[in-house]
Amino acid sequence: MIEFQDVHKSFGANHVLQGVNLKVAKGESMVIIGGSGTGKSVLIKTVLGLLIPESGTILVDGKVGGGADRDAFLARFGMLFQGGALFDSLSVWQNVAFRLMRGALKKPKEEARAIAIEKLRRVGLKEEIADHFPGELSGGMQKRVGLARAIAAEPEIIFFDEPTTGLDPIMSGVINELIREIVVEMGATAMTITHDMSSVRAIADKVAMLHDGRVQWTGPVGEMDSSGDPYLDQFINARAHGPIEAVR
Amino acid sequence: MNPAQQLLAPIGRSTLGLLASIGRVAMFVAQTLSHIFRPPFYLKELLQQLLSIGYFSLPVVGLTTLFTGGALALQIYAGGARFNAESVVPSIVAIGMVRELGPVLAGLMVAGRVAASIAAELGTMKVTEQIDALVTLSTNPIKYLTVPRVVAATLVMPILVAVGDSIGIFGGYLVGTTSLGFNSAAYISNTVDFLQSWDVVSGLIKASAFGFIVAVMGCYHGINSGRGAQGVGKATTNAVVSASVLILAVNFVLTQLFFTQ
Numbered sequence A: 001m002i003e004f005q006d007v008h009k010s011f012g013a014n015h016v017l018q019g020v021n022l023k024v025a026k027g028e029s030m031v032i033i034g035g036s037g038t039g040k041s042v043l044i045k046t047v048l049g050l051l052i053p054e055s056g057t058i059l060v061d062g063k064v065g066g067g068a069d070r071d072a073f074l075a076r077f078g079m080l081f082q083g084g085a086l087f088d089s090l091s092v093w094q095n096v097a098f099r100l101m102r103g104a105l106k107k108p109k110e111e112a113r114a115i116a117i118e119k120l121r122r123v124g125l126k127e128e129i130a131d132h133f134p135g136e137l138s139g140g141m142q143k144r145v146g147l148a149r150a151i152a153a154e155p156e157i158i159f160f161d162e163p164t165t166g167l168d169p170i171m172s173g174v175i176n177e178l179i180r181e182i183v184v185e186m187g188a189t190a191m192t193i194t195h196d197m198s199s200v201r202a203i204a205d206k207v208a209m210l211h212d213g214r215v216q217w218t219g220p221v222g223e224m225d226s227s228g229d230p231y232l233d234q235f236i237n238a239r240a241h242g243p244i245e246a247v248r
Numbered sequence B: 001m002n003p004a005q006q007l008l009a010p011i012g013r014s015t016l017g018l019l020a021s022i023g024r025v026a027m028f029v030a031q032t033l034s035h036i037f038r039p040p041f042y043l044k045e046l047l048q049q050l051l052s053i054g055y056f057s058l059p060v061v062g063l064t065t066l067f068t069g070g071a072l073a074l075q076i077y078a079g080g081a082r083f084n085a086e087s088v089v090p091s092i093v094a095i096g097m098v099r100e101l102g103p104v105l106a107g108l109m110v111a112g113r114v115a116a117s118i119a120a121e122l123g124t125m126k127v128t129e130q131i132d133a134l135v136t137l138s139t140n141p142i143k144y145l146t147v148p149r150v151v152a153a154t155l156v157m158p159i160l161v162a163v164g165d166s167i168g169i170f171g172g173y174l175v176g177t178t179s180l181g182f183n184s185a186a187y188i189s190n191t192v193d194f195l196q197s198w199d200v201v202s203g204l205i206k207a208s209a210f211g212f213i214v215a216v217m218g219c220y221h222g223i224n225s226g227r228g229a230q231g232v233g234k235a236t237t238n239a240v241v242s243a244s245v246l247i248l249a250v251n252f253v254l255t256q257l258f259f260t261q
Ligand SMILES: Nc1ncnc2c1ncn2[C@@H]1O[C@H](COP(=O)(O)OP(=O)(O)O)[C@@H](O)[C@H]1O
Pocket: A011, A014, A016, A034, A035, A036, A037, A038, A039, A040, A041, A042, A043
């Protein structure tokens, strides 16, 4: 379980998170929505210790993460970065198998490669691209390689930062199904950031909307349409006018 | 603020900034050193860096020292002629090359080539979140990125400088024998006879220190790069400038240490 308690994070005068409170239960698929620049990516990075909040607590299974055995802590997570963040000096399969080729999870090269190719297939990529370099792939393909890397070591907790942005509708459908499968089959806890409302409905058990540095609304996906929250209504119905200003 | 304050404030600010940077670099160096001897070791990355820092710097270092050796021979000949000491050309070229010019010029050229490319590479990795990705994959960026580069540069610079020294001396020899009228055998024996092993060794120690400086500055500025393409550009410039200035400063300190009794 992941629990955010009054988390604050600023960059200079830019107060991005201003007291976020949120609980994500084990095995649950939580989807975070909210306008661009509201701090969704920042929120996820605070869990992993990539950004340190000024105040507030983030508990993973009731404990403050990191600490002495940071490697063991991080080994429980998989993360798809918004921009893919593939290592451009390594081939596609070496990216996917990165965690399997060093450290505690080290496997023989052949085996690591076989697992990588299997994961690539799951995200709809052919074996042929395994020896390409990330720079040779389209944006959507890079995103899926990032996804394959995030799930390669079958982590317990997975973060997906905009997994379907830049994909065509069919491929988005494939990825939505995949994320759903990962949660159901692997029993993983997932936090997904997305702007794509069809993704939200396909992936989410619960939804949280971030606005003005706080969680504006959170609840089960089924209650999203009848929430009566004007901010949420404006967002999910894609209205230009409403309480959320279009100029941010 | 009165005029005096207006004048002094920026000086104070930049002094504080400088001290803060020195502190951060010192921390970075301490962290790097502490990771060198602790597993896991990334040998493949080390070999890659030995190749890209050492081998691929050979042409630029070779050309630099070749032309400098030649120019040095001409200068010393012209200067020596003023008090009938033209015969010192071979030994002064050799001593000047191995003690000072070889390490310093190679250091500066490598600062331009290697510190820039390290800073640009790591800076790009930083702004595209590849460094964050490393962390989430349980890999320490200092261990995986910085240590191989720093170790490779420190080990390979002396070799690079030894080759550069030889090429520089050869440049002097070429000029000496073709246009200054030296006899080939005499030039060689004159070079070898007056050169002491400490001349060479001190230069190679300097080289090692310069290699360390180049890689540390490249990595430090790259990993701490600002956001976007502009951030990477600035990191690259800062890496080259700081590495070059530090090389010259450390060269002075080491020369003082090695050659003043
Ligand atoms: N490393 C950083 N340094 C400075 N500002 C940052 C950094 N990361 C994010 N920000 C700022 O924080 C805000 C939220 O960013 P982000 O979480 O990426 O938004 P989004 O909700 O679209 O994912 C933005 O204004 C962004 O400029």
